[in-house]
Amino acid sequence: MWERKPVLLIVLATVAILIGTIITMVLPFAWVNTEADRIESVTPYTALQQEGRDIYIREGCNNCHTQTVRPLVPEVLRYGDYSKSGEFVYDRPFLWGSKRTGPDLARLGGKYPDAWHYKHMESPRSMVPKTNMPAYGWITKNQLDPQMIQRKMDVLGFPYTTDEIKALGDKNEMDAMVAYLQKLGSDIPWRAAATTEIVGELINPFTGVDHDTMEPWEDLYKENCAACHGDHMEGVIGPKLVGADYYDEILFQIIYTGIADGGMPSFSNLGTDKVWKLVNFIRYYGQGEGH
Template sequence: MGVYSKPVLFAVLSAAVILVGTVVTVFIPMLMPSTQPVSDYVKPYTAVELEGRDLYIREGCNNCHTQTVRPLRTEVLRYGEYSKPEEFAYDRPFLWGSRRTGPDLNRVGGKYPDSWHYKHMQSPQGMFEKSNMPPYGWLAEARLDTRYTRKKISILGYGYSPDEVSAQIEAYKAKVTDAAYESKQSRDEVTPEELRGELTEMDAIIAYMQKLGRDVKNLEAER
């Protein structure tokens, strides 16, 4: 009975059968630029934001937080403008998530001041008694590792020169360690004394939080 007594032919036929749907729904869209459009208003992550994003990945934040606002009335009311494909052009990997134990974060940038995030990361339960988010105080106790930042930026093709990467890191460090930093008090409360003059992992993940949805909000403000 033909193919049912020829295992190699059977395997080839199976491969062909599974590849039809794969080619049509995955490979062909990948070759169409319209699947992942690129727009000028969406800016790549800065060096510190990217390091923050990698910490978001390391801690598995995507297991509880989504980053896609769906075009539904109550969702737009709760989070803001729904997510557009061009916003994700620089996202490798994507971080849309699949489960909302915590709220969506795609529009969290600019929603709260840095001080809010420092306090909340340190003790979510201190801010919201009924929250079940793990506390992330340890992020403030670790110096941000920037040894690979230049290599990461070059792999991702964000187009910054090595000097620009260093300048971005120094600029952000200068911002959060400045005596006039508006969230200085909260930052000092969570950061051990010896790291207050350094960039910590907490600083970076908060920089990333503030980037999420910022370009869309800037575009809205311009209009």
Template sequence: MSSPAWENKPVLFLLLATAAILVGTIVTMVLPFAWVNTEADRIEGVTPYNPLELAGRDVYIREGCNNCHTQTVRPLVAEVLRYGEYSRSGEFVHDRPHLWGSRRTGPDLARIGGKYPDAWHYQHMAVPTSIVPRSNMPAYAFLSDRGIDPEYTRRKMDVLRFPYEVEQIAGLRGKTEMDAIVAYMQKLGRDLPVQRTAQPVTPPAIAENPFRNDAAAVAEGGALYAQHCAGCHGASLEGGIGPALSPSGFDEDMLFEVIYGGLPEGGMPAYASLGSARVWKMVNFILAPRGI
């Protein structure tokens, strides 16, 4: 069987192959990017970065944070339950460049804004293991020693055509890169009109405290507390990022429920993965100073 005539003509074959590739490129790449930048795709409420947030975004890029953290929640049930509202193209109209990422050495940050108070971010950035004991994230305490250049930031705002007030640029004096990256983190995901936050973990039916007045359990609970809770509530329950727990005004059942299920809106994670027995031991440690 003889070959088609065009297969025997290399120049014609090259032109046809090039045309096919160009059509595929236009359909799969060029048109989607054009659609993203249409008014119909924009989301009301998604605003450009202010000067401090933009400076923080540049620090985030410079330090390679996007190599370990994605900023895109996929439209999968498990993703939405863990991180919140799935990502939509209109969220990224002001991103130059986008920071979707492809690797999750650390958690996705697309919905991190407002999840934790500023103090949590300052401490986590300075000493990550004080918040997440097993974290392999490097410490960024040095960012607190580096100032923001107001004039350089103003020029970046002009290039990107982001609106700003003169007072905002002047307000950068005395701000550090740590202030900037925390401001940027608190911006992420907060422009969406609707957000589905992670659902609290439902604790098992509250049973009788199995370790009441058990000195060994209190000691083990103290070790668990030091590992998981001291970073926010203080080594001696004196408080810090989270409220003071000594003297505790909690009922033991309420305390178990809060530790086990977490407080998603307050930034406290659930510790259901530790199991009921370990959570009860932490409860007894926290209540031990009250003689319970």
């Protein structure tokens, strides 16, 4: 039998291999990415976004960043709504990744303003002091090739206009990258739905604490706020906070829930305690008590 007949052994081994293959790899094509899977608000990439995606692939960003949020509590709290199959129907290839040396990017779109990304890509450590993200400022020097991008769009069958292609001539690779990052995960309106509703009365637990108590809270500010609002609250990407006169509760709400699509990320993952400390720190030093 097959112990003596290599051809028969090859045939039988192939059958053994194909059973699992057909059931778990071929059959799913009948259900995945079908009409039932589609989400109406999910749109193909624009020419600029698609080019950004190809640069993301070229630079191997997927080696350190995943693009899929799992339906687990800490994960949804950290990154946002969990990923749905229908959100990826235009992804060729998929970019879910397998390792989070850096954070997941599936819900990055709209979290920060464009300016944040330009600055962060140019000089990651000026924004996030201890990160090991390599600097990508050099891609700014590379102009886009509209003809090539048009060809890509044709192959992918994505819609575009000639004006859109023409406009690419003035753009560089960084513009494309940022456009792509801003698209990530923003096709479904999850951010508005996920905004934390604060119920009940907000009471500042640190009312009237003195200067010395507040001093160490500066580290919290440096880590979370300084990149956008400046080391001395003078405002950089975000508005200046010096002289900004908010009520404690309003400021808490802004920091805690963020401003959806306004460029201000939510900091609810810091916890209420740290957010209150930030509120008091900003209120105290922002009112001219500077140091």
